[in-house]
Amino acid sequence: MAVTELRVPFATLLKIALALLLVVCVVKLWPVVLMIVIAVLLAVMLDPLVRWLEAHRVRRGFGITVVAILVFGFLFFFLAVVVPIMSKQVVELSRDLPKVAERLGRQFPPAQAALGSLRGAHFPEGPQLQAWLTRGFAAGMVAVEALTAVIFVLVVAIYLLIEGQRAFEWLITFAEPRNRRKLERTAHEIAGVILAYMRGQVITCFLCGGWAYLVLTLCRVPAALALAVIAFVADLVPVVGTIVMTLPAVLLALLVGPLQALLVAGGYLLYHLVESYVIIPRVYGSQMRLSTLTVLLAVAAGGTLQGALGAVLILPFVAAYPIVERIWLREQLPDDAVARHDAMASE
Secondary structure, X not given: OOOOOOOOOHHXXXXXXXXXXXXXXXXXXXXXXXXXXXXXXXXXXXXXXXXXXXXXXXXXXXXXXXXXXXXXXXXXXXXXXXXXXXXXXXXXXXXXXHHHHHHHHHHOHHHHHHHHHHHOOOOOOHHHHHHHHHHHHHHHHHHHHHHHHHHHHHHHHHHHHHHHHHHHHHHHOOOOHHHHHHHHHHHHHHHHHHHHHHHHHXXXXXXXXXXXXXXXXXXXXXXXXXXXXXXXHHOOOOOHHHHHHHHHHHHHHOOOOHHHHHHHHHHHHHHHHHHHHHHHHHHHHHHHOOOHHHHHHHHHHHHHHHHHHHHHHHHHHHHHHHHHHHHHOHHHOOHHHHHHHHHHXXX
C-alpha cells in the first residue's frame, strides 16, 4: 500500500497564519473599521467640492480647510442650536406624558391598552429616582461616545482628502503589475457610485426633514423639530424608514385633532411618492440602479448584520458589485451579460 506524504511549505503556513491574524484584527477592530468606511464615504462626497474650489484657482490645502470649516460648523450648529430646541420640546412633551397618553387614548382607542401605563406616570422618587439617574448617566456616556465617534470620522475624512490619493497609490503598489490598471479603474468607477449615493442621501434627507418640519409646524404638532430630525435620519433607510418616521408623527398629530393626523399622514405619503418617482431618479442618476427587491434584500441583510447603520451602508456596495463583475469577471460572464454591463456603463 502506497503511503502519500503531504508536505506544506513554510511560506504557505506563514500565509495562512497571516490571513488568520488579519481576520482576528478585523474582528477586534471592527468598530474602527466601520468608522473608517464611513470616513471614506464622506471623503468621496466632499472631494468634488474641493476639486471645484481648485478649478476656481483655490489651492487644494486652502480648499480642504474651507470644507473642514463648513463641516465642523454644521456640526457645531446642530449641537448648539438644534439639539437644545429638540431637548426643550421633548422635555415639555414628557412633562405632560400622562395627559398626552390620555388624549391619545381618546383619539386612538386601539392604543389605550399600550398607553395605560403612561397615564399613571409620575416623577420618580427614592430608588426609582436613583435608577433613572443611573440610566441618564449611561445615556450621557453613550452620547459622549457617539460625539467622539462623529468627530473621529470627520477628522479621518478630512485627512483622507489630504492624503487619500497618495495612500491609494501606495496600496496599489502591493498588487501585481497586471492588476493595477484594473484596481485603478475599479476604484474610479466605484467612487462614482459612492458619490452618487452620498450626494443623493444628503439631498433627500434634507428635503425630507425640511418637508416634515413644514408639515408638522403648519399642523401645530408638538415636538415638530424632534420629529423632523427623526424624519431626516429615518430617510436614510429605504422602506422601513418611512414607517419609522410616519408613525410617531401621526400619533402626536392626533393630540391636535384627527384632521391634522390625516394631513400629516397625507403629507408624509405625498413626499415619499415624489421622492421615489421624481427626486431619486434625478439625484442618483443611472449609477444607483437598484430594483426594489434588491434594496429590500440588501437592507434586510445589512440590518441583520450591523443594525440600522449596516442597512444604510450596504446599498452603495451592492450598487458597486456590477462594476466588480464587469471588470474582474468579464471573461467568465456570458456574452449577453457583458453587453448589458457595457451598455449600463456607457449611460
